[in-house]
Amino acid sequence: MVAACGDNATETPAASASDKITGNLTVLAAASLTESFNQIGKDFEAANPGVKVTFSYGGSSGLAQQITSGAPADVFAAASPATMKTVTDAGDAAGDPAVFVKNQLVIAVPKGNPKGVKGLADLTKSGVKVALCAEQVPCGAAAKKALAAANVKLTPVTLEQDVKSALSKVKLGEVDASLVYRTDAKAAASDVEGIEFPESAGAINDYPIVALKNAPNAAAAAAFVTYVRSEPAIKVLTDAGFQKP
Structure with missing residues (x-):
């Protein structure tokens, strides 16, 4: 269900000039990602002027239920594959989730x-x-x-x-x-x-992330998922105590 980061961790964080992204981006993320994602969001906005990132944090199971109930969002970052499976089984993911960090x-x-x-x-x-x-x-x-x-x-x-x-x-x-x-x-x-x-x-938890199928801002969603798996973002996460997959 989930794919490891692999070589994608070195992808270019920002969108290319020809693929400039703009608009609002809504990310639903596990509560444990709060401090790290707040910083990553600021870095992503700096790398992509014109994008405004809004986060909604909470328990992954509750966030997954929001998504399957039709809540508008662009990206989902969960604290376990099991809670991500709720979203993928409902057909609400735009692709295959990728594990970007682990936590203990x-x-x-x-x-x-x-x-x-x-x-x-x-x-x-x-x-x-x-x-x-x-x-x-x-x-x-x-x-x-x-x-x-x-x-x-x-x-x-x-x-x-x-x-x-x-x-x-x-x-x-x-x-x-x-x-x-x-x-x-x-x-x-x-x-x-x-x-x-x-x-x-x-009892180590894998953290998967995915762009959502009905994302209001699909381009920004894809770019954010790529950025979260980039070296600058992974450094923010590992500095906070997360482990690489």
């Missing part, structure tokens, strides 16, 4: 790690409150897989619809820990610490 879970805890969390088993200790993403959201599916690999069973005090919401529970002091992506913990490093755990290696 960490345990986010407040600065200083007051509960002394060192691994997944510590999340089951008495008095430790945990937030997880809902299972239908990619970060929730990855968390379920990692917990199963560690043979750890826990009851979260809340299930959130995207990774940013799960992380906010830690930042606000409402929970003692949450399973979030490494990139989100890094972006919130002033408020939280990210605890690595070995089981996360077996």
